[in-house]
Amino acid sequence: MDCIFCKIIAGEIPSKKVYEDEHVLAFEDISPRAPVHILLIPKEHIVSAAEINGENSAYVAKIFEVIPKIAEQMGVKESGFRVVTNCGASAGQSVMHLHFHLLGGRSFSWPPG
Numbered sequence: 001m002d003c004i005f006c007k008i009i010a011g012e013i014p015s016k017k018v019y020e021d022e023h024v025l026a027f028e029d030i031s032p033r034a035p036v037h038i039l040l041i042p043k044e045h046i047v048s049a050a051e052i053n054g055e056n057s058a059y060v061a062k063i064f065e066v067i068p069k070i071a072e073q074m075g076v077k078e079s080g081f082r083v084v085t086n087c088g089a090s091a092g093q094s095v096m097h098l099h100f101h102l103l104g105g106r107s108f109s110w111p112p113g
Helices: 004-009 057-073
Strands: 017-020 024-028 036-042 081-084 100-104
Touching: 004 024, 004 036, 017 057, 024 057, 036 057, 057 100
Parallel strands: none
Antiparallel strands: 017 024, 024 036, 036 100, 081 100
16 A cells, blocks of 8 residues: 555654654644644545545544643644544545645634635
8 A cells, every 4th residue: 555644654664743642643744834833643544534434433543532631732722723624636645545734823714814
């Protein structure tokens, strides 16, 4: 498999890890869009949110259990943060391995403008 995130999980490509357990890996984004920009990925290869099902949804649940811990670790739990996932190339997904962006450390306007 030629998935960059699978290679990061396997240790073939280095990353700046902020969290790891048997189900989840979280690391700093190499092109941050906010002062805090962490990627959270399941250690199981799931292409996108469109492929979440009863057999793999536990990985997503684990990621969402870890998010508040990382937000606190990064100092954005109290001030607020955003969690985003893109699903498919047209939505901006550039790596076809399910991942969530934890963004914080600045204000985010809504609707985006």
